[in-house]
Amino acid sequence: MTVVAEIKGAEGEADSDDKPKRSKKKLLIVLVAVLLVGAAAWWFVLRPTPPEEPKPGEMLPLESTQINLADGHYLKIGIALQMVEGAHEIDGSKALDATIDLFSGQDVTEISQEETRKALKRKLGSELEERYHGEVMGVYFTEFVTQ
Structure with a gap:
């Protein structure tokens, strides 16, 4: 029985180590998405346009x-x-x-x-x-x- 408890305990420790890694990945993905949206907004909305040549x-x-x-x-x-x-x-x-x-x-x-x-x-x-x-x-x- 102690072997089974040790295995369960080891699995529990492995699960707790995966949770911080997953949240770091999620944070990185969200950060990249926000940067892409910001860059797209600048490109289409805020980017200065050169003056038009007179006709x-x-x-x-x-x-x-x-x-x-x-x-x-x-x-x-x-x-x-x-x-x-x-x-x-x-x-x-x-x-x-x-x-x-x-x-x-x-x-x-x-x-x-x-x-x-x-x-x-x-x-x-x-x-x-x-x-x-x-x-x-x-x-x-x-x-x-x-x-």
Whole structure:
């Protein structure tokens, strides 16, 4: 009888050791599940989204203007503004002013070079974007004649 009691006692001890291991496993499983749910919530709800690129809207062609260059030369330039979708009616005088400021006094041989002309166009585009507070997203030359 004592052998049976010892066996039962040994089984009882084994059962009591399994209970803490099981609760540790359950705790670990619950912790992993909570982390997965939290990560999923962050991904779908709280994750910052990048701002959307503005969509092109109306094109606003401006009247050509003549600009004095260096050494008695001049430039006849026409531009068109690419507005963003939903932009309010804009006045082209700021664009013409920026164009005159940028091109006045330039050397005719420099602005006749394609690389220089593209660089000036990029600079004009960024200046117009700033002056029109993001309502203009691009500028195009519609006329570019030097003499």
